[in-house]
Amino acid sequence: MRDQLRVLRHGLVVQWLLFRGFHTWKTWTFGWLSRLLIQACFYALIGRMLGSQEQVDYLLIGNLVAIMAIDATVVVLLAVGERQSGTLALMVAAPATHLTVYLGKGLVHLGSGVAASTIAFLTLPPLFGVALPWPWAGLVPLMIFVVGVSCYCYGTCVAAFVLGFPSARWVALNLGYLVLMTFTGVNVPTSFWPEWVRGAISVLPMTHGLAAIRSFVDGGPVSVVAGELALELAVGAGWITVAALGFGRMVTRGRRDGTIEFAS
Amino acid sequence: MGVRVREVGRTYRKGRRKNEEVVALDGLSLDVPSNEVHGLLGPNGAGKTTLCKILSTVLLPTSGTAEVFGLDVVARADDVRRQIGIVFGGERGLYWKLTARQTLRYWAALYKIPDARAKGRVDELLERLGLAEKADDLVETYSRGMKQRLHLARGLIGDPRLILLDEPTTGMDPVAAHDFRGLIGELRAEGRTILITTHDMDEAESVCDRVTLIDKGRVLATETPRGLAEMSGLQQWVEAETSVDVDGLPGVVGTERRDGVLRVRVVDAAAARVVIDFLLDRGVRSVRAVPPRLEDVYLDLVGRRGMGV
Numbered sequence: 001m002r003d004q005l006r007v008l009r010h011g012l013v014v015q016w017l018l019f020r021g022f023h024t025w026k027t028w029t030f031g032w033l034s035r036l037l038i039q040a041c042f043y044a045l046i047g048r049m050l051g052s053q054e055q056v057d058y059l060l061i062g063n064l065v066a067i068m069a070i071d072a073t074v075v076v077l078l079a080v081g082e083r084q085s086g087t088l089a090l091m092v093a094a095p096a097t098h099l100t101v102y103l104g105k106g107l108v109h110l111g112s113g114v115a116a117s118t119i120a121f122l123t124l125p126p127l128f129g130v131a132l133p134w135p136w137a138g139l140v141p142l143m144i145f146v147v148g149v150s151c152y153c154y155g156t157c158v159a160a161f162v163l164g165f166p167s168a169r170w171v172a173l174n175l176g177y178l179v180l181m182t183f184t185g186v187n188v189p190t191s192f193w194p195e196w197v198r199g200a201i202s203v204l205p206m207t208h209g210l211a212a213i214r215s216f217v218d219g220g221p222v223s224v225v226a227g228e229l230a231l232e233l234a235v236g237a238g239w240i241t242v243a244a245l246g247f248g249r250m251v252t253r254g255r256r257d258g259t260i261e262f263a264s
Numbered sequence: 265m266g267v268r269v270r271e272v273g274r275t276y277r278k279g280r281r282k283n284e285e286v287v288a289l290d291g292l293s294l295d296v297p298s299n300e301v302h303g304l305l306g307p308n309g310a311g312k313t314t315l316c317k318i319l320s321t322v323l324l325p326t327s328g329t330a331e332v333f334g335l336d337v338v339a340r341a342d343d344v345r346r347q348i349g350i351v352f353g354g355e356r357g358l359y360w361k362l363t364a365r366q367t368l369r370y371w372a373a374l375y376k377i378p379d380a381r382a383k384g385r386v387d388e389l390l391e392r393l394g395l396a397e398k399a400d401d402l403v404e405t406y407s408r409g410m411k412q413r414l415h416l417a418r419g420l421i422g423d424p425r426l427i428l429l430d431e432p433t434t435g436m437d438p439v440a441a442h443d444f445r446g447l448i449g450e451l452r453a454e455g456r457t458i459l460i461t462t463h464d465m466d467e468a469e470s471v472c473d474r475v476t477l478i479d480k481g482r483v484l485a486t487e488t489p490r491g492l493a494e495m496s497g498l499q500q501w502v503e504a505e506t507s508v509d510v511d512g513l514p515g516v517v518g519t520e521r522r523d524g525v526l527r528v529r530v531v532d533a534a535a536a537r538v539v540i541d542f543l544l545d546r547g548v549r550s551v552r553a554v555p556p557r558l559e560d561v562y563l564d565l566v567g568r569r570g571m572g573v
Contacts, residue, residue, distance in 0.1 A: 007373050
């Protein structure tokens with residue numbers, strides 16, 4: 001366990017250093033964060049165009065939380081990054097568990113998502129006239145974090161798939177994220193979908209966490225909010241279990257097929 | 265025994281429908297005793313890297329068995345991974361936005377080395393590999409030779425008993441390659457077993473206790489570099505710094521020039537004597553008979569395929 005935590009920590013440190021090599025605070029703020037904020041604004045403006053503050057509230061809250069999902073699913077690209085840098089074979093041949101390394105590295109993107117989503121939560125609602133129950137609304141970033149963990153587990157699962165099919169990385173990333181945007185209640189209420197689709201939606205990350213946040217912002221009962229958050233965590237646990245199995249399977253497949261290349 | 269390979273086969277499926285079978289290793293057997301520096305020589309596609317990948321547990325054999333210090337690489341892959349270090353040549357396999365120190369600390373964690381011990385181990389390796397002064401510079405600022413030394417430091421971080429070097433001096437300048445060979449000698453002196461794949465015959469001749477020639481996934485021969493040359497039955501060579509024509513002498517098979525030196529290939533020792541006497545009579549003072557070099561043996565056994573690397 002101590003070994004695993006050390007790997008997790010060093011994975012986080014290394015990815016943070018690589019992240020800093022890629023982003024400065026300026027490029028993150030004016031490039032990445034701006035892109036996310038503009039996306040949330042875009043959907044909120046659609047709500048305004050429809051002439052309903054209720055629609056604005058719904059779309060803005062949904063898309064603020066969805067920002068978390070974008071960052072959390074970016075971990076999909078990490079799997080391919082290791083292949084491209086020629087370190088995948090070295091990782092497989094090292095005694096540490098590959099999944100732990102990926103989890104540690106992906107934590108940077110989880111942190112980036114929490115930061116972006118929280119900044120959006122603090123800045124955009126006043127611009128669109130969305131009323132929040134302050135000071136209790138200060139708990140929302142914690143709920144966003146819970147959603148982030150769940151989305152991160154889902155993203156890691158998709159990354160396991162991409163490990164075996166690297167050419168599908170962009171399709172997997174976009175599809176993985178768009179499935180969440182479409183079905184989990186970001187722009188369209190989950191009640192819109194037929195009963196059988198809702199069954200599938202209930203095992204997607206963000207569905208329950210977003211419902212919890214909406215309920216909390218609307219002044220819903222604490223028991224409902226807590227219950228939905230617990231379900232969100234349970235969904236995350238399910239996805240990380242599938243991710244662990246998927247990573248093991250993809251590495252075994254790579255060893256069998258000879259697709260884990262030495263760099264040269 | 266450091267490495268024991270028995271009848272290992274490895275095939276790949278290629279083609280759009282994966283219906284084309286390519287044989288990378290064809291029942292290859294090999295023994296590498298502990299504390300030996302063993303060279304794997306062969307043209308591109310001979311199976312050298314495939315064998316290294318199997319021994320390092322990143323590839324499964326399709327038949328046969330391979331063991332590292334008595335541990336089966338398939339059944340006991342986790343145990344094997346604690347015994348090995350992998351080093352390959354070239355620019356990949358490193359994170360360019362990290363420093364050497366950060367790189368080694370990261371890999372130390374992946375080799376389950378506690379932080380307190382890792383710090384000392386990293387400092388020791390940085391010092392030993394001549395990277396201490398630049399330890400906190402980004403890898404992207406390193407020269408090719410420095411990157412290769414960092415590759416080696418990373419390969420040594422887990423204190424491996426077996427080191428797999430896959431064309432480690434690729435792209436190195438002669439000085440860096442020379443220093444690298446010196447390090448291999450040091451590692452051998454520490455009791456480590458080293459398996460090195462290379463296209464560089466001089467390198468193999470200078471660092472390897474024994475070499476194995478591989479072609480088409482099979483072992484052609486395993487011997488000491490000198491023994492391989494002697495058992496090959498190839499003709500001797502006479503080398504001289506001259507421009508005198510010796511083509512017409514009896515026993516001369518052919519001549520070539522390399523770096524201003526005339527190399528005369530002769531059928532046997534008697535013919536070599538004739539050529540030497542002929543050249544000495546014409547005032548040539550720098551002349552000597554030399555046995556066939558590893559490169560000659562390689563070219564004789566493998567042909568000239570794969571030499572254009």
